[in-house]
Amino acid sequence: MEYIIIIISAVFVNNILLSQFLGICPFLGVSNKVSTAVGMSGAVCFVMALSTLVTYLLQYYVLNPLNIGFMQTIVFILVIAALVQMVEIILKKISPSLYQALGIYLPLITTNCAVLGVAILVVTKEFTFGGEPAMLNLAESVVYAVASALGFGLAMTLMAGIREQLELAKVPEAFRGVPIALIIAGIMAMAFMGFSGIV
Numbered sequence: 001m002e003y004i005i006i007i008i009s010a011v012f013v014n015n016i017l018l019s020q021f022l023g024i025c026p027f028l029g030v031s032n033k034v035s036t037a038v039g040m041s042g043a044v045c046f047v048m049a050l051s052t053l054v055t056y057l058l059q060y061y062v063l064n065p066l067n068i069g070f071m072q073t074i075v076f077i078l079v080i081a082a083l084v085q086m087v088e089i090i091l092k093k094i095s096p097s098l099y100q101a102l103g104i105y106l107p108l109i110t111t112n113c114a115v116l117g118v119a120i121l122v123v124t125k126e127f128t129f130g131g132e133p134a135m136l137n138l139a140e141s142v143v144y145a146v147a148s149a150l151g152f153g154l155a156m157t158l159m160a161g162i163r164e165q166l167e168l169a170k171v172p173e174a175f176r177g178v179p180i181a182l183i184i185a186g187i188m189a190m191a192f193m194g195f196s197g198i199v
Contacts, residue, residue: 003143006136010147016114017155018185018192023114027156028181030105037160039098040105041153043087045146048115051080052145055119056138076119081110118148158188 016022023044030040055076063069088106091099099106109115122141136144162184171180 002140006140006144007147007150010144011151011154012192012195014196015151015155015192016118016148017152018189019196020117021189022117023112023152024185025108026105026112027159028178028185030102031156031159031181032163033101034157034160034164036098036101037156038153039091039095040102041149041156043091043102043106044109044112044115044152045149047080047083047087047109048118048145048149048152049142050083051076051115051119052122053138053142054079054083056123056141059123072120072123073116076116077110080115080119084110114148114152118145155188155192159184 010016014020017024017027026040026044031037058075058079059069059072063072063075084107087109088099091102091106122136122144159181163181166180166184175183
């Protein structure tokens with residue numbers, strides 16, 4: 001039951017993009033087409049899940065025992081950068097068109113605050129299950145990371161679908177492009193905050 005709560009919480013209630021506002025750069029930059037948004041979401045999901053797994057293990061089996069927790073951010077960024085390089089190499093071989101479509105936003109996953117935020121969140125924040133505060137174990141951390149990535153993908157895909165439809169709509173000249181995208185992002189954020197009971 002805890003895994004279902006983690007998934008629902010990460011995808012809807014505490015959506016990494018629309019409730020916590022992490023990862024806005026690729027959200028606005030890559031959400032022009034649904035296919036590109038889905039590709040970016042897949043890459044972020046892969047990197048987020050693997051980086052959370054590796055950083056969790058590094059935190060509890062290397063950094064904490066050696067009392068070098070202050071190196072956490074640097075170590076986590078290096079792990080994420082290595083995983084992004086791996087994704088870049090794989091995408092370049094498997095899907096060159098998606099690699100070209102993602103462009104500069106693919107290497108930017110390295111500095112995507114959503115990926116780093118989830119990696120740090122699972123090792124520092126206490127979550128409440130059944131009224132008792134507790135740290136996430138490794139399996140719960142990976143489930144949380146995958147669910148956060150799915151929430152990221154959901155928000156990206158919804159935004160891309162809306163922006164594709166806006167191409168056909170008569171939007172006033174002053175609102176075309178980024179202004180209407182920001183307005184839509186704000187409305188989507190308010191809608192997702194409704195899941196947490198914030199009105």
